Amino acid sequence: MKEIKLKNGETAILRTPTKEDAKAMIDYLNIIGGESDFITFGENEFTLSVEAEQEYIEKTNSMKNCKNVLTIINDEIVGIASINSIQKERMKHNATLGISFRKKYWGMGLGNEVISYLIQWCKSNGITKKISLLVREDNDRGIRLYEKFGFEREGLLKKDICVHGVYYNTVTMGLYID
Template identity: 50%
Template sequence: MRDYVMKNGNQALIREAIPADAQSIIDFYNVVGGETNFLSFGGNEFTRNPEEYETYIESVAAEENSIMLVATIDDTIISIATINSSQKARSKHNGTLGIVISQNYTGMGLGEKMMVELMDWARHNGITKRISLVTREDNHRAITLYKKLGFEVEGLIRNDTYINGVYYSTVVMGLLF
């Protein structure tokens, strides 16, 4: 667990997710899905059963090459950041990073802090040698942060997402250790 003081002076606690967080995580995803079109799901589209999600959180925690972090203020989740990795011998060195921040807390340095926490964890877990991520091609703010942290553009998936009658392309980025 780490405390992080954001640019607005609020203090957030960054810690690993636990099974008891399942319902709060589901609720968080359903709210933030409606705050931005940069996610792979919209508002109230994260339809997971809390008991099954508890099991998922337990399985992530049991994997040496996967992690789920939450940032909270007063026990309310304001960000979730993950690295999910295959357990197959040929690909377990590659993790996929995902990060979501509540719209109320963007621009406070929290995204960079969460990413740095994940990257430090990945560098030291003894397994991960590469992290990949995807983002929409027009998510310039996120792409700027990812490049600042050392990620490189590896490719483009054209017309990968369809929202309100418009197709968007997805940028694939990677970081090698």
């Protein structure tokens, strides 16, 4: 668990989810789907059952190269970030970063704090050597944030995502860690 003081004076807590968080996590994901067109699903499109989400949480918590982190403010989930890795021997050193926050908390430094926290966690787990992510090509703020941490552009997936009938390219980015 980690506490973060925000620019607006509020305190955020970063912590690992438990299976009791499953319903709130699903609710959060269904809300943010309607707050940003930069994520891969829309409002109320996250359809995992509470039981399936509980299984996912428990499975992820048991893996040495996977991590979920909730950002909590005033007992409300305002962010979810994850490091997910394949468990096969040849691929387990690779991790994929996912990160989202409620729109009202954009620009308050949470992205910096959470990415820094997860990079440090990856460095300490003894397995992860590369973190990859996908970001929509026109998400300039997101790309600048990732580049600030040393992520480099590795490729372009053309017309990878379609939002409201418009196709967008996705940039693949990677960070090699020691």
